[in-house]
Amino acid sequence: MPPLKTRERLSEVRYEIRGELARRARELEGQGRTLIKLNIGNPGAFGFRAPEHLQRAIADHIHDTDPYTHQQGLPEAREAIAAHHRRRGTPNASPERVFIGNGVSELIDISLRALLNPDDEVLLPSPDYPLWSxxxxxxxxxxxxxxxxxxxxxxxxxxxxxxxxxxxxxxxxLINPNNPTGAVYPRALLERIVAVAEKHRLLLMVDEIYDGVLYGDAKFEPLAPLAGNLPCLSFSGLSKVHRACGWRVGWAVLSGDPTACGDFHHAMDLLGALRLCANVPGQFAIEAALDGGDTIGPLCASGGRLFEARRAVIESCEASESLRLVAPAGALYAFPGVAGAAAEGFDDHAFALEMLETEDVLIVPGSSFNVPYRNHFRVTLLPEPALLREVFHRIDRVLQRHAGRARSPGEVSRAAVA
Incomplete structure (x- = not known):
């Protein structure tokens, strides 16, 4: 038989976070190699657990999880999300305007399917989380x-x-706090972007899945209260702040003028109904997550594991002649850039493959996040700080080789004599 044809537009899609390098990593693991995999922000893979009170909430309701629920989600879960947004100042936050999905990823797809006609345009950040593009x-x-x-x-x-x-x-x-860079957007900047959306009558779509993962004096500003009556769709979930990626529980809250949002609301409801409903057991943890105690703050404060992992990356980059870093203010990632002699002729994908083959470290090339330059890479901050210091020791070792090759023979000789 001739090969089955696939959708042509798939050739435009990139997702290197789980792409070619990750496949090569699985091959190496099959050969018995032990790898340090920093490609995915997956807390459970690094020893983090979802908070006990969330686990207990699911266990206590497991006998209620067999039937389908409403396509937008459990009523009590949607009420908890709406109440959380009302406390933030989100206008028109009500359970009827909350959509629960199998993670934020599914809701991003549903919302764009509800919005776009062929050749419509969406303004996206560069770098972006490539699921959006x-x-x-x-x-x-x-x-x-x-x-x-x-x-x-x-x-x-x-x-x-x-x-x-x-x-x-x-x-x-908008992605705030940002994946992959860790940038946290100040209020004045968000207000200016809201003004652009209002002037041109555009929908605001804001991925706020890392809203509680903040370091130092960084402050998270939710977008919906600033958007007011302007249509705004705010995404969040249990995956990151509550370390429950595998539960696949995300939500989107539609705020703004109900009249202006009516058709879009119905479109999302229809698309949600076509997939029947989202994972039911995980929805019973939503109220416990939003109304329970803060379990992410201590991890991000001085002495906490995420804070110290971030410190390890910052100090490792500061100590390197070849690395430059905008210190992440939030989220679970760092996005270092390669500079100096090591940057001459540098290719981020080739570097990531070299790190995998020679140093047993899996990172993500920066160009995978839709940037025009090729001298950055992303790592997650989830490993233990000591392991991250070891990773950056290996990274610097490879970059020193790159820098040595970039120098002229005379420079190398003089450096050896010195």
């Missing part, structure tokens, strides 16, 4: 990237965002 493409839209450059602390320029708006633009996407 992939979902835009696979729902027949076109991603248009606005820059979040390292020299600006990975923060976007609202004037550039506005310059990219066209007659086909439908939405502006």
């Amino acid at each position: 992939a979902a835009t493409i696979l729902n027949d839209g076109r991603p248009v990237f606005y820059r979040c450059n390292p020299e600006n602390g990975f923060l976007p320029d609202p004037d550039e965002i506005e310059s990219l708006v066209s007659a086909r633009t439908r939405a502006i996407v």
Whole structure:
């Protein structure tokens, strides 16, 4: 038989977080190699557990989890989410405007499918979390990237965002706190982006899955209260702040003028109904998560494991002649850049493959996050601090080899004599 043809637009989709390098890592593990895998922000893989009171909430209701529930989610879970957003100041936050999904990933796909017609445009950050651009493409839209450059602390320029708006633009996407850079957006910046969306009548879509993962004096500003009556879709879930990735529990809250949002609300409801409902057991943990005690704050404070892991990465980059880092203010990642002699002729994908083959370390090339440059890479902050220091020792060892090859023979000779 001739080979089955696949959808042509899949050729435009990239997701290197679980792509070619991850497949090669599985091959090496099959050969008996022990790898340090820093490609995915998966707390459970690094010894973190979902809080006990969330586990207990599911266990106590397991006898209620056999039937389908409403396509938008359990009523009591949606009420807990709506109440959480009302405490934040989200306008028109009600259970009817909450959608629970199998993780934020499913809800991103559903929301873009509800919004886009062929060739509609979505403004996305560069770097982005590549699911956003992939979902835009696979729902027949076109991603248009606005820059979040390292020299600006990975923060976007609202004037550039506005310059990219066209007659086909439908939405502006924000990721705050940011994956992969760890940037946390200040209120004044968010207000300027809201003004652009209001001027051009665009939907705001904000991925706030890391809203409680903050370091130092960083402050999270939810977007919906700033958006007011402007249509805004806010995404969050249990995966990161509550360390329950495998439960696949995410939610989206639609805020703003109910009249303006009515058709979009019905479209999301229809698409949710077509997949019947989201995972039911995990939904019983939502109320416990949002109304229980803070379990992420101590991990992010000085002496906490995530704080100290971040410190290990920052200090390792400061000690390296070849690395530059905008210190992450939030989220679970760092996005170092390669500089100096090691950056000459540097290719991030080749470097990631070399790290895997020669140093048993799996990282993600920066270009996988839709940036035009090829001198960055992403690591997760989830390992123990000592392990991260060892990882960066190996990274620096490889970069020193790159820097040595970049120097002229005379420079290498003089360095050896010195």
